[in-house]
Amino acid sequence: MACWDIFCTVVDNYGDIGVTWRLARQLVAEQGATVRLWVDDLAALQRLCPQTDPAAAQQLIAGVTVCHWPADWPAVEPADVVIEAFACHLPAVFAAAMAARPRQPLWLNLEYLSAEAWVGGCHGLPSPQPGGLQKFFFFPGFRADTGGLLREGDLLARRQAFQADAQARQAFLAGLGVPPLAGARLISLFAYENPGLGEWLDVLAAGSRPTQLLVPQGRILGDLQRWLGEGELLPGHGWQRGNLRIHLLPFLRQEDYDLLLWACDFNAVRGEDSFVRAQWAARPLLWHIYEQDEQAHWDKLEAFLALYLAELSPAAASAVAGLWRAWNAGQGMGESWLALEQVWPQVAEQAERWAAQQASRPDLAAALAEFYRNWLSCAA
Numbered sequence: 001m002a003c004w005d006i007f008c009t010v011v012d013n014y015g016d017i018g019v020t021w022r023l024a025r026q027l028v029a030e031q032g033a034t035v036r037l038w039v040d041d042l043a044a045l046q047r048l049c050p051q052t053d054p055a056a057a058q059q060l061i062a063g064v065t066v067c068h069w070p071a072d073w074p075a076v077e078p079a080d081v082v083i084e085a086f087a088c089h090l091p092a093v094f095a096a097a098m099a100a101r102p103r104q105p106l107w108l109n110l111e112y113l114s115a116e117a118w119v120g121g122c123h124g125l126p127s128p129q130p131g132g133l134q135k136f137f138f139f140p141g142f143r144a145d146t147g148g149l150l151r152e153g154d155l156l157a158r159r160q161a162f163q164a165d166a167q168a169r170q171a172f173l174a175g176l177g178v179p180p181l182a183g184a185r186l187i188s189l190f191a192y193e194n195p196g197l198g199e200w201l202d203v204l205a206a207g208s209r210p211t212q213l214l215v216p217q218g219r220i221l222g223d224l225q226r227w228l229g230e231g232e233l234l235p236g237h238g239w240q241r242g243n244l245r246i247h248l249l250p251f252l253r254q255e256d257y258d259l260l261l262w263a264c265d266f267n268a269v270r271g272e273d274s275f276v277r278a279q280w281a282a283r284p285l286l287w288h289i290y291e292q293d294e295q296a297h298w299d300k301l302e303a304f305l306a307l308y309l310a311e312l313s314p315a316a317a318s319a320v321a322g323l324w325r326a327w328n329a330g331q332g333m334g335e336s337w338l339a340l341e342q343v344w345p346q347v348a349e350q351a352e353r354w355a356a357q358q359a360s361r362p363d364l365a366a367a368l369a370e371f372y373r374n375w376l377s378c379a380a
Contacts, residue, residue, distance in 0.1 A: 004024075005105075008037065009088035018048055026365040030366070036067055049061060078098045082107050083108045084107070150365065186212050187266045189215045190268065196333040217251040221233055235250040266283060266286070268285070269287060270290070275287050279358065287304070308350075323339070
């Protein structure tokens with residue numbers, strides 16, 4: 001299999017490094033690729049993968065050669081495939097080295113995930129670049145005309161086994177300091193800042209059913225702190241408000257975050273990486289989409305809802321859409337949550353059905369490898 005270079009610039013969250021780190025590992029493990037992952041902020045990777053040494057110029061982790069992306073670019077021979085993730089820009093010296101290779105590498109711009117209809121028409125299109133190079137746009141997505149979603153080959157089998165094993169779930173949660181609470185509904189919360197949080201917590205606290213809210217460290221903590229009326233919130237601590245028990249968790253490595261999603265009955269997630277992983281959890285979810293200029297994120301949100309809700313009854317679809325819109329608008333969460341509870345069985349069934357439907361398509365790593373093989377055949 002070919003050698004791959006994957007470039008990732010960490011902006012202000014963990015979606016970009018989360019996606020590229022998962023992709024790099026899967027290309028090595030399942031596609032037999034040799035992969036170098038170039039990252040400008042190794043401290044961000046360390047949060048997801050604790051064995052990362054943030055001071056190392058180069059290190060081998062899970063079969064991936066992780067390289068620090070320095071400001072002064074060294075002389076490096078480009079790989080056979082070069083992935084420019086999420087519109088980051090390759091070093092000019094590296095691009096020149098690509099153009100100078102006897103066989104120029106396949107250059108792919110791995111785009112952000114979107115359910116918008118135009119994505120399929122742009123997926124795989126070439127774009128001429130200086131030096132005689134050609135770059136192809138590669139779009140992850142939910143339709144057959146896109147590159148699919150990141151999904152390890154054994155992911156769904158591992159998830160199903162974990163969810164069927166009550167002792168495994170209880171042991172995992174106990175390791176996070178979350179004791180069992182009879183009859184409680186488990187909700188995970190990973191979100192950006194959101195003024196709508198307090199209204200949601202009010203209705204959970206006043207509910208007739210006990211709820212355990214599991215909150216990994218993240219940007220939502222300021223809003224949580226204000227609602228609790230507490231000082232500094234530290235991992236391992238818990239708070240009781242009415243029928244709501246809140247547990248603050250440490251920032252979790254990727255493998256443990258997957259287990260958290262699998263263990264919960266409902267998952268509030270943010271960005272791209274956790275959004276996809278919550279779909280594979282096959283549980284009802286709530287997506288806090290990353291805000292974009294000119295409100296472009298609302299188009300992406302509505303495009304996904306149109307696909308995700310297509311097989312639900314009008315009442316259930318309206319409840320899910322209402323909750324997602326309220327959360328992303330930061331208001332109306334109380335009424336919207338109560339509406340969702342009325343159609344919970346339908347929403348839970350849809351979450352399982354959606355995961356199975358998406359898993360019937362090729363995963364993103366396999367689609368990338370197939371694209372490369374097809375490109376080689378055309379270039380021969």
